Amino acid sequence: MARAAAQSVQALASSLGALPPEFVRPEHEQPRATTFRGAAPPEIPVVDMSSPDAGRRMAEAAAEWGIFQVVGHGVPADAVAALQRVGRGFFALPQEEKQRYAMDPGEGRTEGYGSTLRKGDLEGKKAWADFLFHNVAPPAAVNHAVWPESPEGYRDANEAYCGHMVRLTRELFGRLSAELGLDEGAMAEAFGGDDVVLLQKINFYPPCPQPELALGLAPHTDMSTLTVLLSDEVQGLQVFKDGCWYDVNYVPGALIIHIGDQIEIMSNGRYKAVLHRTTVSREKTRMSWPVFVEPPPEHVVGPHRQLVADEFPAKYKAKKFKDYKYCKINKLPQ
Ligand SMILES: O=C(O)CCC(=O)C(=O)O
Numbered sequence: 001m002a003r004a005a006a007q008s009v010q011a012l013a014s015s016l017g018a019l020p021p022e023f024v025r026p027e028h029e030q031p032r033a034t035t036f037r038g039a040a041p042p043e044i045p046v047v048d049m050s051s052p053d054a055g056r057r058m059a060e061a062a063a064e065w066g067i068f069q070v071v072g073h074g075v076p077a078d079a080v081a082a083l084q085r086v087g088r089g090f091f092a093l094p095q096e097e098k099q100r101y102a103m104d105p106g107e108g109r110t111e112g113y114g115s116t117l118r119k120g121d122l123e124g125k126k127a128w129a130d131f132l133f134h135n136v137a138p139p140a141a142v143n144h145a146v147w148p149e150s151p152e153g154y155r156d157a158n159e160a161y162c163g164h165m166v167r168l169t170r171e172l173f174g175r176l177s178a179e180l181g182l183d184e185g186a187m188a189e190a191f192g193g194d195d196v197v198l199l200q201k202i203n204f205y206p207p208c209p210q211p212e213l214a215l216g217l218a219p220h221t222d223m224s225t226l227t228v229l230l231s232d233e234v235q236g237l238q239v240f241k242d243g244c245w246y247d248v249n250y251v252p253g254a255l256i257i258h259i260g261d262q263i264e265i266m267s268n269g270r271y272k273a274v275l276h277r278t279t280v281s282r283e284k285t286r287m288s289w290p291v292f293v294e295p296p297p298e299h300v301v302g303p304h305r306q307l308v309a310d311e312f313p314a315k316y317k318a319k320k321f322k323d324y325k326y327c328k329i330n331k332l333p334q
C-alpha cells in the first residue's frame with residue numbers, strides 16, 4: 001500500500017514538514033511575489049441572471065475578463081450541497097480505495113482519480129492537487145464503471161447536478177450568442193447541440209506546508225467552451241488581467257463561469273478565455289467542482305461565419321475538438 005499511498009498529494013501532505021523541491025515554483029510564478037496586493041482591487045463581475053440586463057453584463061464580463069460569477073442561476077442549493085457532500089465523501093475514503101479508480105491515460109483510462117504528481121508541467125514543477133473526473137453527459141459518453149461506488153448517493157447527486165448544468169449551459173450559450181448579434185441557438189449549434197459533452201471534475205487541494213511557494217494548478221485557460229465552477233469558501237482561485245493576478249472572491253451561492261478556448265475561437269476573439277491558477281492554504285483543505293462543457297471529439301469548431309469579415313479576419317483555425325485537445329495537452333501549436 002505504501003506505493004499507492006505515495007501517488008497522491010493528499011497522502012504526501014499528511015506526512016510532510018517542508019515543501020519538497022519539485023513543488024517549489026520559480027519566483028516569477030510564486031503566489032507571494034505575484035498576487036495583487038494593492039487597495040481596492042477590481043472585482044470579478046457578479047451577475048444576477050434573473051435581472052433584465054443579465055445578458056449584457058455577462059457579455060461585457062466575457063469580453064473584458066473572460067470570467068464572471070452568477071447568482072439567480074436556478075440551480076437549487078440542495079443539489080449543490082448533495083454534490084459537495086458526495087465529493088467530500090469520496091476524498092475521505094482510504095487511499096487504497098480511491099486508488100481503485102485511478103486514471104491511467106497510457107492504458108486508455110482517461111477518466112478517474114489522479115494527481116499531477118507523475119506529470120510535471122512545462123517547468124517540471126508539480127501541482128499541489130489531486131482530482132477525480134468523469135463524463136456526466138450525454139448518456140452515450142458516460143461510463144458508470146469509472147464513477148465511485150461510494151459514498152452512497154454519489155451517482156444520484158451527480159446526475160441531478162448534471163441536469164441543472166445542461167439547462168444552465170443552454171441558457172448561457174443563448175444569452176452569450178444573442179449579445180454577439182447571433183441567433184440564440186448559434187453557440188449550441190456551433191458546439192454540437194445535444195451531443196455537447198459535460199465532464200465533472202473534483203479538485204482536492206490539501207493543506208500545504210509552504211503555500212507561498214506552491215500552486216494548486218499552474219496558470220492555464222480551459223480548453224472547454226465554458227466551465228461552470230463551484231468552489232467551497234476557501235480562497236484559492238486567481239485570474240490574470242492587465243498584467244496582475246487577482247483573487248476571485250467567494251460569493252455564497254454563486255457559480256463561477258469561465259470562458260474557455262472554444263468560445264474565444266467561435267466568437268473570433270470577442271469573448272476571451274480566462275487565464276487562471278489556484279493557490280493553496282497552510283491550514284485548510286480546499287475543494288472545487290468544475291463542470292467542463294466540451295464539443296464532441298469529432299466536432300469542428302472555428303470562428304462563426306457571421307463574425308468574420310474583411311475588417312475582422314478569422315483569428316483562429318477551424319479544427320476538430322479532438323485535434324485541438326491533442327495539441328493543447330501536448331503543448332503543440334494550434
Ligand atoms: O479550483 C479552482 O478554483 C479552479 C480549477 C480549475 O481551473 C480547473 O480544474 O481547470
Ligand SMILES: [Fe+2]
Nearest residue numbers: 220221222276
Ligand atoms: Fe481551469
